[in-house]
Amino acid sequence: xxxxxxxxxxxxxxxxxxxxxxxxxxxxxxxxxxxxxxxxxxxxxxxxxxxxxxxxxxxxxxxxxxxxxxxxxxxxxxxxxxxxxxxxxxxxxxxxxxxxxxxxxxxxxxxxxxxxxxxxxxxxxxxxxxxxxxxxxxxxxxxxxxxxxxxxxxxxxxxxxxxxxxxxxxxxxxxxxxxxxxxxxxxxxxxxxxxxxxxxxxxxxxxxxxxxxxxxxxxxxxxxxxxxxxxxxxxxxxxxxxxxxxxxxxxxxxxxxxxxxxxxxxxxxxxxxxxxxxxxxxxxxxxxxxxxxxxxxxxxxxxxxxxxxxxxxxxxxxxxxxxxxxxxxxxxxxxxxxxxxxxxxxxxxxxxxxxxxxxxxxxxxxxxxxxxxxxxxxxxxxxxxxxxxxxxxxxxxxxxxxxxxxxxxxxxxxxxxxxxxxxxxxx
Numbered sequence: 199x200x201x202x203x204x205x206x207x208x209x210x211x212x213x214x215x216x217x218x219x220x221x222x223x224x225x226x227x228x229x230x231x232x233x234x235x236x237x238x239x240x241x242x243x244x245x246x247x248x249x250x251x252x253x254x255x256x257x258x259x260x261x262x263x264x265x266x267x268x269x270x271x272x273x274x275x276x277x278x279x280x281x282x283x284x285x286x287x288x289x290x291x292x293x294x295x296x297x298x299x300x301x302x303x304x305x306x307x308x309x310x311x312x313x314x315x316x317x318x319x320x321x322x323x324x325x326x327x328x329x330x331x332x333x334x335x336x337x338x339x340x341x342x343x344x345x346x347x348x349x350x351x352x353x354x355x356x357x358x359x360x361x362x363x364x365x366x367x368x369x370x371x372x373x374x375x376x377x378x379x380x381x382x383x384x385x386x387x388x389x390x391x392x393x394x395x396x397x398x399x400x401x402x403x404x405x406x407x408x409x410x411x412x413x414x415x416x417x418x419x420x421x422x423x424x425x426x427x428x429x430x431x432x433x434x435x436x437x438x439x440x441x442x443x444x445x446x447x448x449x450x451x452x453x454x455x456x457x458x459x460x461x462x463x464x465x466x467x468x469x470x471x472x473x474x475x476x477x478x479x480x481x482x483x484x485x486x487x488x489x490x491x492x493x494x495x496x497x498x499x500x501x502x503x504x505x506x507x508x509x510x511x512x513x514x515x516x517x518x519x520x521x522x523x524x525x526x527x528x529x530x531x532x533x534x535x536x537x538x539x540x541x542x543x544x545x546x547x548x549x550x551x552x553x554x555x556x557x558x559x560x561x562x563x564x565x566x567x568x569x570x571x572x573x574x575x576x577x578x579x580x581x582x583x584x585x586x587x588x589x590x591x592x593x594x595x596x597x598x599x600x601x602x603x604x605x606x607x608x609x610x611x612x613x614x615x616x617x618x619x620x621x622x623x624x625x
Contacts, residue, residue, distance in 0.1 A: 278293075307571060321559060331538040335542065340534040
């Protein structure tokens, strides 16, 4: 499909157009005034030279200055319009050759600014991954990014039907779990738990939690002992039983917690080892684990699990989008900050990230840089010729007037040198 380009497009405005127009007019008056002054000097000295031969030096200087000034006036004027509105060939270069200029400019930018040899080192010098990581490690930036990402995802959840998500979770999460044997997974999990005595650390936490649970529920234990005791047993006996039971449990827990070689710890080791072996080798244990898994992932349960999982995801996104004022940073925010800190601490990783970023940018630029050239070409070609010329003159014309002034002065100096040389040579 061919791209349709408009025949005329708006030309960018020149900044401070009025001020630049005043400066341009002022410089034009100065350059023209100098040319007029040299012309007047030339005419006066031409008349007076027969009576005053030394005026030949002044006349030659003014004559050459006038010629140089006129030549530069013609050259600069010919860039933007026809001098004196006379259609002299090869004048009004910018309006008449605007399309060629646009094409040349587009090719110049395409091959000299967007080439991998130039763009690649410039991008690497900016260290994009370091800048992104430094920006992301600031809590306010990580919070803002996390909120925007969560907001975008949360908006998407409003569009998607819950039933479709439930079905997706059922197919992609629940069904693979339903089809996969669970006994090997449980065995591997227990192996990981027993590595480096992690299970003993778990046992210590269980003991601590159980001891606290007994203290918190001491009245409940007392009430149960009294309720289960025969009616004829005196109350002080119930109190003695309660004290001995609670003290015995607490003493046992304290002994297990303080003694790394306590028999109960060894029993805990043996129990886990037996479970691991049976889950790997016992057909009965494997079948029982699969039966429990099927009960867990049967249709009603799996549908409820999918629905609760999806609702929890949406609640998490809601908390991330609109956190409470005193709420601690969310998981997404903490993850972004941790990711940034980790990247900043690894120079090798930053270098790899910079390489990937630059490579991706260069690949995109290489594929589309010709479109940049075409954009410049078509944009310039669709500008109005006269307005283009006027805008360019307004942008650079003031500096070009110095060329006229320098041409007048240099021309006069050259004329003086040539005239002086000719006089000394006897011509």
